[in-house]
Amino acid sequence: MQAHLQVHYDRLGISPPATPSDIKAAYHTQLKAFPAHSHPIEFKAIRAAYEALRKAPKADENFFDVRPVEAKIDQSVVKQLRQQVSATVEVTLEDLILLTF
Amino acid sequence: MGIVVGIDLGTTNSLIATLDDGQPWVIPDDEGDLLLPSYVGMSDSNQLLVGQSAMRQYAAAPERTVKSIKRQMGTDYSVTLGDRTYSPQEISAILLKSLKQRAESVLAEEITQAVITVPAYFTDAQRQATKEAGEIAGFEVLQILNEPTAAALVFDVRAEEPENVLVYDLGGGTFDVSIVEIAGDVTEVLASHGNNRLGGDDFDRQLQRHLADRFSQAHDGTLVPTDAATQARLLQAAEQAKMALSDHAFTTVREPFLVSEGDAALHLEAEIAREDFENLIKPLLKDTLEAIDRALADADMTAEDLDRVVLVGGSTRIPLVQQLVESHLPGVPVSSFEVDLCVGLGAALQAGVLAGEAVSSILVDVTPHSLGIAAVMDTPMGRMPDMFSAIIPRNTVIPTSRSQVYHTSYDYQEAVEIEVYQGENAIARENVPLGSFRVEELPPKPGGSLQIEVHFDFDLNGILTVTATEKGQGKKNSLAVNDTETRRLSSHDLNQARAAIDSLFEAMPFSLEDLEADLAGESADSEEE
Secondary structure (H helix, E strand, O other): OHHHHHHHHHHHOOOOOOOHHHHHHHHHHHHHHOOOOOOHHHHHHHHHHHHHHHHOOOOOOOOOOOOOOOOOOOHHHHHHHHHHHHHHHHHHHHHHHHHOO | OOOEEEEEEOOOEEEEEEEEOOEEEEOOOOOOOOOEEOEEEEOOOOOEEEOHHHHHHHOOOHHHEEEOHHHHOOOOOOEEEOOEEEOHHHHHHHHHHHHHHHHHHHHOOOOOEEEEEEOOOOOHHHHHHHHHHHHHOOOEEEEEEEHHHHHHHHOOOOOOOOEEEEEEEEOOOOEEEEEEEEEOOEEEEEEEEEEOOOOHHHHHHHHHHHHHHHHHHHOOOOOOOOOHHHHHHHHHHHHHHHHHHHHOOEEEEEEEEEEEEOOEEEEEEEEEEHHHHHHHHHHHHHHHHHHHHHHHHHOOOOHHHOOEEEEEOHHHHOHHHHHHHHHHOOOOOEEEOOOOOHHHHHHHHHHHHHOOOOOOOEEEEEEOOOEEEEEEEEEOOEEEEEEEEEEEOOOEEEOEEEEEEEEOOOOOOOOEEEEEEEOOOOEHHHOEEEEEEEEOOOOOOOOOOOEEEEEEEEOOOOOEEEEEEEOOOOOEEEEEEOOOOOOOOOHHHHHHHHHHHHHHHHOOOOOHHHHHHHHHHHOOOOOOO
């Protein structure tokens, strides 16, 4: 899961794990360096990276934390997962296009 | 480096602003007025009137006066003034040129580069028409900027934490709501929604009808004549009453000699309560509250996520507007700042950014309308042709590139037609068509087995490039919407329009030549040719 996200972390100049506010701060730093009006290609890549990392599952969640047992399937989570998966697919396409440049 | 300007080209009023040391300010006219009424007219001696002078003759000569031309932008509407017919772009260009002259006379320098604002919910055609107006007026249009976004650039957020701001922009003819995240220098639009035909003009018209009713009640059923001059007087009286009702609970409308019946003259005299007016416009304002909800949903937010609401546009002076917004978003502080000026000030700031001046603000904006193509789609009613398949969904950050893969729909299909649309309707042709093209000579294959990738590339200037590629043999074709070569106005047409409008200005008492002479005089080593 993390491997294909690496390119997005690189694009924003940060490394995992990163908190949402780290991701946003890095995104803003990159925006200042590559504004949309003067650097449209870089801007699109930065935006794609930001959208992918924002939607990605949080890396800093501790697996060993004790959590209440959930017996039933939460439909909203399923929906969210489905969105995440399709978002990832979308992003890899973007990457492919970008990598060909 | 030349001076850059920002222009708010409004339905009712327009203005031009520039930067001084990174600070935006509005350039006044000779009289010190900041706003140019968006009126264009011809005097009885066929002389061009722009602004105040055109507005003053409106009630007396509505047939020679144009108002609210912004509402016609992007349509085939035309209007005759004197001996020529004008497109909405050309009338707007006259307003822009007048603002340009105002700025050049104050700054004593030629001005060519401008950012011009449009309602966020303007369609592609409306944006392109605005850009053309700028070009006819002699500007290089650096960017067509969304009005609520421009307004958001002016708010100085000094808080450490990012703020979520809802900009409610209700002007003379259009309404926008934008949800914006402001974090230091970065202003990011999360969602925009609106209505291009809702504003102060509609409130005036409601009140105009109400005044006509009151007149016939007072005069035993005598109707107000429908001729242009009488209706124009009534409309102007309605507009004045509306403005008075923002400050007072009651106002009296007096239009003496509105109608003459035989020898008798009938006057309109009516007292209007603020509540009467509010009842007339409440249904229209309800629509704006629905737009708030949709923008919030698109931004994946609820009212609790908002830090504040900022009211922009002259119509937000109406007390009911503020009350309705406040009660719709309980607990969110509502404020306003320079409701008439902040869009133009923000446009000047963005012009500075684009021209490389030392203005540290970064803007991320979205496209308010979905872009896509007509396709055969599976629906609950089975497979249906001519459905709208969005490739760039509304509220996507721009510039953007998106692709989607489609399949041929029948065996041995030889060609695919790519029809490009803008809008939100599930039926493709209910949306705004932007153009179409074909990919031909497809290899013979069973239906559904041939893949066609459709790539949309949408840039900050609204240029959409659509490329369709057959993925087997690589047959492809593309279309550029709004590219300089495919624009609706050829450069020949543009030059003609520019020349026609220049000649109108030359006939004005304060002519372009006087100005150019002034400018030449300013520079010490200029020579006579």
